[in-house]
C-alpha cells in the first residue's frame with residue numbers, strides 16, 4: 001500500500017536526463033543522472049551543480065524524463081513514470 005500511483009518504481013540509470021518540477025536557481029530545469037545508489041546523484045545541465053536526492057525525493061521532484069540512456073524502455077511509452 002506504500003506504492004506510488006504509477007504502481008512500479010521509476011527506472012532510472014546514469015546518463016538519463018530529467019526535468020524537475022522546480023527549476024534550479026540558475027534557471028535550468030534539466031538534470032543529468034550521474035550516480036545511482038542509496039541516493040541518486042543529479043547534475044544541473046546548465047550550471048553543472050551537483051545534488052544528491054533520495055529515491056523517493058527524486059521521484060517526487062521529477063516532472064518528466066527527457067532521455068533514457070538505456071534502450072530497455074525503447075518504444076514503451078505507456079505505463080512510464082511520466083504522469084501526463
Ligand SMILES: [Zn+2]
Nearest residue numbers: 024026044047
Ligand atoms: Zn543549475
